[in-house]
Amino acid sequence: MTIHKEGYKTIFVGFFIAAIIALVAQYTVANDVAKYIVFGVAAIFFFLIVNFFRSPERICSKNARAIITPADGEVVVIEEVDEPEYLKKRCMQVSVFMSPLNVHVNWFPIGGKIKYSKHHSGRFMGAYLPKSSTENExxxxxVETIDGEEILVRQVAGALARRIVCYAKEGDQVEQGDQMGFIKFGSRLDLYLPLDSNIKVKIGDKVVGTQTTIATL
Incomplete structure (x- = not known):
């Protein structure tokens, strides 16, 4: 299993905490059963941290007219909305919610040129709430496609997510399926697509980053 570079520091800290817990239990807990329970809890704690930062290698079948899923998770929103930040027009919004158990790597849903990249500070409401798209971190x-379409993808922090990492820089050329960033713990990804996009998913669908087609242009 490959570990994402954004997890190295957190995994080290998690290992240190788990080791301290096990060491303290070794010398302070007299009951063997209780001691092994503490060891087990420490091991599970460390395993969950490592598992969260897993970074699977996936082959993306590139398609210039397809919008692939930028994250693993569940489709929680499909609706027409006004996008006020950059596109400033009516769009189709498709949102994918990531639980703490999902892979939290984010990928570019389509290839093209980065026209805009901006981080916003904000709140840490549950990422499943509609207001999180405009009020959360x-x-x-x-991304502007080769055909001149502009697709907005938004990384949204959740109640547990305290850090969004984004590799996109204005002016860069990116390939569909390249890593866009990483969000630590529960969060969501919003896509804003042209109104005439052919949506291929429905609410409640489980999607896999780079593998599931969200829509075609």
Whole structure:
């Protein structure tokens, strides 16, 4: 299992905490059963941290007219909305919610040129709430396709997520399926697509980053 670079520091700290807990239990807990329970809890704690930062290697079948899923998770929003930050027009919004158990790597949903990339400080409400898209800590990225379409993808922090990492820089050329960033713990990804996009998913669908097609242009 490959570990994402954004997790190295957290995993080290998690290992240190788990080791301290086990060491303290070794010398302070007299009951063997209780001691092994503490060891087990410490091991599970460390395993969950390592598992969270897993970074699977996936082959993306590139398609210039397809919007692939930028994250693992569940589709929680499909609706027409006004996008006020950059596109400033009516769009189709598709949102994917990531639980703490999902892979939290984010990928570019389509290839093209980065026209806009901006981080916004904000609140840490539950990422499943509609207001989280505009009020939570978030980063908005706009990719202009080879055909001149502009697609906005927004990383949104959740109640547990305290750090959004985004690699997009204005002016860069990116490939569909390249890593866009990482969000630590529960969060969501919003996509803002042209109104005439052919949506291929429905609410409640489980999607896999780079593998599931969200829509075609």
């Amino acid at each position: 978030r980063t908005s990225v706009v």
